[in-house]
Amino acid sequence: MDLVLDTSKFDPVVLELGRLFADAGFELSLVGGPVRDLFLGRTSPDLDFTTNATPDEILAVAKKWADSHWEMGREFGTIGFRKRNAAKEVLLIEVTTYRAEAYDPESRKPVVAFGRSLIDDLQRRDFSVNSMALRLPEMELIDPFGGAKDLAAGLLRTPGAAEDSFSDDPLRMMRGARFASQLGFSLHPDVLTAMKGMAERISIISAERVRDELVKLICGAHPRAGIDILVETGLADLVLPEIPALKLESDEHHRHKDVYQHSLQVLEQAASLETGPDGPVPGPDFVLRFAALMHDVGKPKTRRFETGGGVSFRHHDLAGAKLTAKRMRALRFDNDSIKAVSRLVELHMRFYGYGEAGWTDSAVRRYVTDAGPVLERLHRLTRSDVTTRNQKKADRLSFAYDDLEQRIAVLAEQEELDSIRPDLDGGAIMALLDIKPGRVVGRAYNFLLELRMERGPLGPEAAEAELRAWWAEQPESQPE
Incomplete structure (x- = not known):
């Protein structure tokens, strides 16, 4: 499959931001999913950039230019901006300092170190198709790990050794299954082998992050492929064990269908x-x-x-x-x-x-x-x-x-x-039976609701007659 970098969907705001950073003496590149989507002819809803500027320098360059900003990701080197384009659409922009991060084997939180090299930053990303950058404002494609080639082949491969990538961030294994669902891509054999060997490492990732990847996988264009990868690699045993358990249902005598394959269908x-x-x-x-x-x-x-x-x-x-x-x-x-x-x-x-x-x-x-x-x-x-x-x-x-x-x-x-409601509400029940709020009102309401289910709408008069007959048989209605 031949792919062409389609920059026709480029918003002028992107080039404007690139010139701001260049004029201030800093590098800026569009990176990751937005670059991948340009090859696929799609518009990414969010814009991710990477730079050699520090968070303070990022703010100094773009704070006045943007309509607003946020700093929730500052500890990870990320500053967020909102900017309206010429069409009055709000663009969400994140600019992150070049970085390399790794997980401590016993920790769920990454240890962040800022870098000064775009190539090093790209190497720490999850897959080669997400390790491409578009240097701004020159519009120069930076693709040191063959992302465009892998994109054309429909292949998910890590920029470096898969074991190193998944050790740095085990959630990348879930992302591999998610991208297979979203993009219809297959996993490189080295990636699949590493996922099988390192599946248990997913246990250090928070349930919320796993959940978010699972939702994206399920909502992808090819969810069956993503689920198959989770099961094949053993990740499902840890994050969704009820699904691989269905494979046990194909017994040796073939007395009933394979419930796992049935569920995927x-x-x-x-x-x-x-x-x-x-x-x-x-x-x-x-x-x-x-x-x-x-x-x-x-x-x-x-x-x-x-x-x-x-x-x-x-x-x-x-x-x-x-x-x-x-x-x-x-x-x-x-x-x-x-x-x-x-x-x-x-x-x-x-x-x-x-x-x-x-x-x-x-x-x-x-x-x-x-x-x-x-x-x-x-x-x-x-x-x-x-x-x-x-x-x-x-x-x-x-x-x-x-x-x-x-x-x-x-x-x-x-x-x-x-x-569906009873023909008489709680207020009408209390007035008719001359009773106060309490459990008896609830019992009367449920009686009328059951009657409504069985016979359809009765009308107030018929419902009143039925309620009076019911009430006459209740112990609370009897004189003491």
Whole structure:
């Protein structure tokens, strides 16, 4: 593949900053991902620069030029700037002093040393495709480690020895899998060997940094490739052990499908069902994709070999939801994401009762209510979970789910399914029964909600009659 450095997307602000540093007697180069993206014809949202200026000198050169700045990365040599371009767009710019950094074997924090050489700075970067620089304002490409050649070949290779690179920053191993997902690149054999030998070193990296790389991997264009690398190298055993555990499900008698490969296929199929920005599930959607990957992680724990040679996984959906929530908490995910993903895992088997026997309107209402805000994702996860090669079976399940979605749509028009409430609220219940706030009000509310689920909207008068009949049977209503 022939690649051309496309500088047509260059914002004039970049050259303006380069001239500022040159006039002050300093070097400045655009570096890393933004240079790589120029070869790929893409515009990078952030602009990263490297210089021989110290943080104080960086501020002296650009502080007045920028609209604003921040110094949170000063200890690592980084000063950040915001600058509006001619189109009034806000550009985020980071300028970092040439540096070399290494991890102490027992520490999670890098030991930073500033340098004075662009080549040395490029050598300490993760992969050769990210070790290219564009010297400014001359627009001279600096590529001492063959990054452009590797980019054309779709290859991830480290600028120096892979073992040294991963020892300096073990998170680079996760980045290797992430770039395979995002860019569709393969790993150089030396990189793969080093990752296998050094996987355990990922344990010194904070859960938050691992989580961020995992999210980028899952949301990449080729997530299956990234997950395969994590599993093959042993990194998944440490950061996402529930996934390699699925490989145990391919037993020697082949009594059921390979759950690991099935889960990767479901992940791919779920990603293919994401929508555009105006649709109900804009892609890439981490919640849907991660639920697809994790939906069967409860199977190892629940596997039973039945009399007659069969295999069962009773309640693997519930077990999987608990395992998923536990793993996401360990990776420091936010509560909303944990709740959404684990809920999808918990509900992914619910539809199969519909496919086998059909549901009452009450069951459809419960399905919608239980899914709540993840209903659209649940539609896609359920459809993605069909990986059978039996076309008749696949068609039957697809037609059944088409029917379920149609029934949901009809009921939604009639009953506002996304916000099912009893026909009487708490205030009306207390006024009607002449009771004060407390547990009894909650019981009455739940009674009416169950009635609403079973019979649909009743109207205030019918609901009042039902509530009075219920109340007459409650011990609290009896005179003392």
